[in-house]
Amino acid sequence: MKPPPFAYRAPRTLDEALAALAEYGADAKVLAGGQSLIPLLNMRLAAPAVIVDINRIGALDTVFVDATGVRIGALARQRRVERATDAARVQPLIGQALRHIAHPVIRVRGTVVGSLAHADPAAELPVVLAVLGGSVEVASAAGGRRAIPAAEFFAGALEPALRPGELAVGAFFPALGPRAGTAFAETARRHGDYGLAGVAAVVALDDDLRVAAARIGCLGVAATPFVLDLTDVLGHRPPDSCDWSAAAEHAKRAVRPEADIHAGGDYRRHLIGVLTERTLRAAAAAARDGVIDD
Amino acid sequence: MTTKLFGEPIPRREDPRLVTGRGRFLDDLGGRALAAAFVRSPHAHARVVDIDVAGALDVEGLVAVYTWDDLGGRVGEPLPLLIPHPALTHGRTGYPLARDVVRHVGEPVAMVVATDRYLAEDAADRILVGYEPLPPVVGIEAAAAADHLVHEDVPGNAGARLVQEVPGPDGLSAPAAIERAPHRLEFRLAIERSASMPLEGRGVYARWDADDESLRVYSSTQTSTSVRMAIAAKLDLPPAKVEVIAPDVGGGFGVKIVHPWPEEILVPWAARLLGREVKWTEDRREHFTSSAHERGQVHFVRVGFDDEGRILGLDVRFLHDHGAYTPYGIIVPIITSTQLLGPYKVGAYRVEFTSLYTNTVQVTPYRGAGRPQGVFCMERTMDRVAVHLGRDRTLVRAANLIQPGDFPYDQGLTFQDGRPLIYDSGDYPELLRMVKELIGWDDFGKAQTEAAVRGRRLGLGLACYVEGTGVGPYEGGHVEVDSSGRVHVSTGLTSQGQGHQTVFAQIAAAELGVPIEDIRVTTGDTRRFRYAVGTFASRAAVLSGNAIALACRALRDKALRIAADALEADPRDLEIEDGIVRIRGNPAASIPLRTVAVLSNPLRYAFDEEAARATQFAVGGSTDQPPVAEGEQPGLEGTQYYSPVRSTFAAGAHAAIVETDPDTAEVRVLRYAVVHDCGRLINPRIVEGQIHGGVAQGIGGALYERLIYDEHGQLLNASFMDFLMPYATEIPAIETAHLETPSPLNPLGVKGAGEAGVIPVSAVIAAAIEDAEGIRIEEMPISPDDLFRLRERARRAAGESSGAEAGEARPV
Numbered sequence A: 001m002k003p004p005p006f007a008y009r010a011p012r013t014l015d016e017a018l019a020a021l022a023e024y025g026a027d028a029k030v031l032a033g034g035q036s037l038i039p040l041l042n043m044r045l046a047a048p049a050v051i052v053d054i055n056r057i058g059a060l061d062t063v064f065v066d067a068t069g070v071r072i073g074a075l076a077r078q079r080r081v082e083r084a085t086d087a088a089r090v091q092p093l094i095g096q097a098l099r100h101i102a103h104p105v106i107r108v109r110g111t112v113v114g115s116l117a118h119a120d121p122a123a124e125l126p127v128v129l130a131v132l133g134g135s136v137e138v139a140s141a142a143g144g145r146r147a148i149p150a151a152e153f154f155a156g157a158l159e160p161a162l163r164p165g166e167l168a169v170g171a172f173f174p175a176l177g178p179r180a181g182t183a184f185a186e187t188a189r190r191h192g193d194y195g196l197a198g199v200a201a202v203v204a205l206d207d208d209l210r211v212a213a214a215r216i217g218c219l220g221v222a223a224t225p226f227v228l229d230l231t232d233v234l235g236h237r238p239p240d241s242c243d244w245s246a247a248a249e250h251a252k253r254a255v256r257p258e259a260d261i262h263a264g265g266d267y268r269r270h271l272i273g274v275l276t277e278r279t280l281r282a283a284a285a286a287a288r289d290g291v292i293d294d
Numbered sequence B: 001m002t003t004k005l006f007g008e009p010i011p012r013r014e015d016p017r018l019v020t021g022r023g024r025f026l027d028d029l030g031g032r033a034l035a036a037a038f039v040r041s042p043h044a045h046a047r048v049v050d051i052d053v054a055g056a057l058d059v060e061g062l063v064a065v066y067t068w069d070d071l072g073g074r075v076g077e078p079l080p081l082l083i084p085h086p087a088l089t090h091g092r093t094g095y096p097l098a099r100d101v102v103r104h105v106g107e108p109v110a111m112v113v114a115t116d117r118y119l120a121e122d123a124a125d126r127i128l129v130g131y132e133p134l135p136p137v138v139g140i141e142a143a144a145a146a147d148h149l150v151h152e153d154v155p156g157n158a159g160a161r162l163v164q165e166v167p168g169p170d171g172l173s174a175p176a177a178i179e180r181a182p183h184r185l186e187f188r189l190a191i192e193r194s195a196s197m198p199l200e201g202r203g204v205y206a207r208w209d210a211d212d213e214s215l216r217v218y219s220s221t222q223t224s225t226s227v228r229m230a231i232a233a234k235l236d237l238p239p240a241k242v243e244v245i246a247p248d249v250g251g252g253f254g255v256k257i258v259h260p261w262p263e264e265i266l267v268p269w270a271a272r273l274l275g276r277e278v279k280w281t282e283d284r285r286e287h288f289t290s291s292a293h294e295r296g297q298v299h300f301v302r303v304g305f306d307d308e309g310r311i312l313g314l315d316v317r318f319l320h321d322h323g324a325y326t327p328y329g330i331i332v333p334i335i336t337s338t339q340l341l342g343p344y345k346v347g348a349y350r351v352e353f354t355s356l357y358t359n360t361v362q363v364t365p366y367r368g369a370g371r372p373q374g375v376f377c378m379e380r381t382m383d384r385v386a387v388h389l390g391r392d393r394t395l396v397r398a399a400n401l402i403q404p405g406d407f408p409y410d411q412g413l414t415f416q417d418g419r420p421l422i423y424d425s426g427d428y429p430e431l432l433r434m435v436k437e438l439i440g441w442d443d444f445g446k447a448q449t450e451a452a453v454r455g456r457r458l459g460l461g462l463a464c465y466v467e468g469t470g471v472g473p474y475e476g477g478h479v480e481v482d483s484s485g486r487v488h489v490s491t492g493l494t495s496q497g498q499g500h501q502t503v504f505a506q507i508a509a510a511e512l513g514v515p516i517e518d519i520r521v522t523t524g525d526t527r528r529f530r531y532a533v534g535t536f537a538s539r540a541a542v543l544s545g546n547a548i549a550l551a552c553r554a555l556r557d558k559a560l561r562i563a564a565d566a567l568e569a570d571p572r573d574l575e576i577e578d579g580i581v582r583i584r585g586n587p588a589a590s591i592p593l594r595t596v597a598v599l600s601n602p603l604r605y606a607f608d609e610e611a612a613r614a615t616q617f618a619v620g621g622s623t624d625q626p627p628v629a630e631g632e633q634p635g636l637e638g639t640q641y642y643s644p645v646r647s648t649f650a651a652g653a654h655a656a657i658v659e660t661d662p663d664t665a666e667v668r669v670l671r672y673a674v675v676h677d678c679g680r681l682i683n684p685r686i687v688e689g690q691i692h693g694g695v696a697q698g699i700g701g702a703l704y705e706r707l708i709y710d711e712h713g714q715l716l717n718a719s720f721m722d723f724l725m726p727y728a729t730e731i732p733a734i735e736t737a738h739l740e741t742p743s744p745l746n747p748l749g750v751k752g753a754g755e756a757g758v759i760p761v762s763a764v765i766a767a768a769i770e771d772a773e774g775i776r777i778e779e780m781p782i783s784p785d786d787l788f789r790l791r792e793r794a795r796r797a798a799g800e801s802s803g804a805e806a807g808e809a810r811p812v
Ligand SMILES: Cc1cc2nc3c(=O)[nH]c(=O)nc-3n(C[C@H](O)[C@H](O)[C@H](O)COP(=O)(O)OP(=O)(O)OC[C@H]3O[C@@H](n4cnc5c(N)ncnc54)[C@H](O)[C@@H]3O)c2cc1C
Pocket: A029, A030, A031, A032, A033, A034, A035, A036, A037, A038, A074, A100, A101, A102, A103, A106, A109, A110, A111, A112, A113, A114, A115, A117, A118, A120, A122, A123, A124, A125, A162, A166, A167, A168, A169, A192, A193, A194, A195
């Protein structure tokens, strides 16, 4: 469990990083927090010729919060974002999900953007980005910058839509709208494990406090984050008279999770039902509490 | 016992060093040694056709590549079968490097030595081994079906078959007793594979001294003395030219009692051949596929009982999955078959096991060593009987318990040490009473009903066990007082975190009457102590503890003799306290132990003030006697051995309350209670620590861990990402209480405590989940997915038979 040989670059500026990535193209791998990449290297499951370590690029260690949303730089650690109270006010779902990632020691190293770029189908943050309709900002020496919407960014399991030479420089998580609430729940084998299944829910109410929009994102059920709009199933009713279990049943029928060594497909699907109901109720309650608080 | 240290919960003396990073583990040593890495089989069963090393040769830093053809001599022979047994008619072991057939994924095929481990792995990656795949045998059922064979010359894949029978008091055999019993039940119980999984894997570091023609080997082992003998034999060296040291060892839990590992032979062999230091540190993936596993067994139980639940006949047949080889003999299934009976008298008993080869990692003892499976059988049987009769589960157990007046109690079986299974002492009804009180057994029904009203599912489970501990043949202790008053205690067995530095010092301090600060303990270093067996089977406190106590007593007598001379007193009037020998009732007349040490060694040459006191013109006394009296030896030191006639039998009862999530089928252990009897407690804090760790491992085995092989014999979860050991977050606070029934078999009255925590946990958790769910639990471990599927099955069954079957399984 020692990595195969690789060349190592540690640029200090974004431009140097992009130049290095341009030079090595598909032979290069970006090293951020290393919490996923280093194990892959040690198990010799990845054997990049060059490692481009972005940890010295201080300019990427940013968290910007404004009324439109939360913009997170490529070097912002998960732990920092988890503790950012201003970010939590604008978009509580990020922090709600972050708490389910591993343990504090890992979150102290792991980055938010690294988790998105890793694109693990069981990871929490990709689902959050997807259900919120966020995007990943990428840059390259040749092509400048572009924003890739979440729906396109997660192209497959462990397959982000990044071209050789591209660096993900940041991610944008849109703000929560008015009268809206979020919730996150997952079932993991042990505290901090990747979830067997998980659901992120966003519920928005209208002026009459009826459900105006309800979306869920599911992890662990497909190669990429699975997003489902349940607004119509819930039928614009006040939360008290919503048929949450019908929505859960709907979600359950919509997913086709596969079995792995930790759980069968039927169980995962069952969990999606349970967690959908739990998170929708909680998100609706949060939406209403928010209104009452204001 | 003289002072109060024995029995005191003093903090562990080794911890300040270990928790501040000053431990010296195997990989902390030999920073400049060459590194070894291994090419290991990717196939579960295959013939090795050819090995092409050409690609490795241009890796810069490569020093050597070895395959079986290079070994020669005894190094090339199969590894030893450590514990032969007449029933092991087809024992098989592997070669240090595969000779022509590999029989599990991970079996070593070639060894690479390079200047560092990175390069060694690069080179290993480039060695091309041609394999001709053979059909793999995976799983107990497939092994029993024997459509394919693991070893060509082992028919039916059966390495061993052993039957033990004890007729009932009326002379009836178990089958006959069951036939005549008023009630009968028959069922299958299964436990899956897990593994010891110490945080530090194995590791070997060897230094050959060409001038001295001697070898020093450091190994992360549970038995340095026996590794030494094995290396000496394999490398054809005089034992006196081999020293083996176990440095700090980061956990063993059984796997490191196996020896010599291929690497333990090959690394010293290569070091001698190359004239260079060589080190190999096992990585986690290697540990999963190349060390040893345990627990996989399937049991078929038949039981006959009366209206009270008294067991009249018990007939257990089980299949043991031995993996590819049997280096440690059939110790695990023997322990299951004998310890299964626990604290109960069962009328007639018959047990039969078949030990089967499969193309998986070999099976050797893991903490508990077959007992968890046996206790699972017995305790699940008790619960089944209780359900069948509609009686309280503790009443059925109470009806079967051996009573305090029955000791010594002979179960009529032959134990793992080849000696009769005779329990030395215990009070099992009291254990049961205490655990019921600790967990609140009698009030639980109310709590369960109240929780149910709020939509919560709680369940209570309980299990009892008896654990044979402190098996022979022997251990020794050496104690020496030096001229500055320091006391050096050493014993040959090794430490893997048990707290030996503390308890052995407590014993010595209490026996000698010296401050514990003056005592230094050395374990597992053959330079200090050459005769020993090893640390396993909860035996260190019993064996080495007593040997050290005996050595201290002998040393104390000698010290008193010498002091008596110096003080012109009768030794019987002397006492030692705080390291000072004095005349009882006359504190003015005293002599420090360090001076006694000086006087014990009559000197010709003085090299310091203390020594000067022992030189020929300084000591007074008679000039017509030899300076060293006849029968005495110079020096205040001595060695004693303790060799027990039989094992001592610790016992306990555990109970737990679990909560199952009605929706997600997750299981949470809310409370876990342990009542434990290991005889006299040397240090209750250490015993509790052992119990806590054991229970945590047991919860791992019950709810999280399993080794998952696919049909090709590939281990699918060979990493800590997928092999789920519980974190602290999964383990509840553990409540403990102690009972002390001293062992009459040894001077200290102690029994072993190392394995107790792990033994009954699967039985307890299964019972608790069954109680919460009303669904029979017959296989462990159980995951949420398993529970989900059991619920679905119960629901379907209830639909089909209007709930009769599902209802019946619910214990009262
Ligand atoms: C014990 C453990 C438990 C864990 N549990 C969880 C969990 O429950 N849920 C979860 O989601 N994650 C979990 N993780 C993973 C953790 O969240 C990682 O931190 C995360 O997946 C990757 O972030 P990183 O910064 O460490 O990226 P790295 O490991 O450095 O990189 C991961 C991948 O992304 C690429 N990459 C990283 N940054 C960029 C970038 N800016 N541009 C382009 N490519 C980039 C790398 O090249 C690499 O392929 C766990 C990790 C460990 C060690």
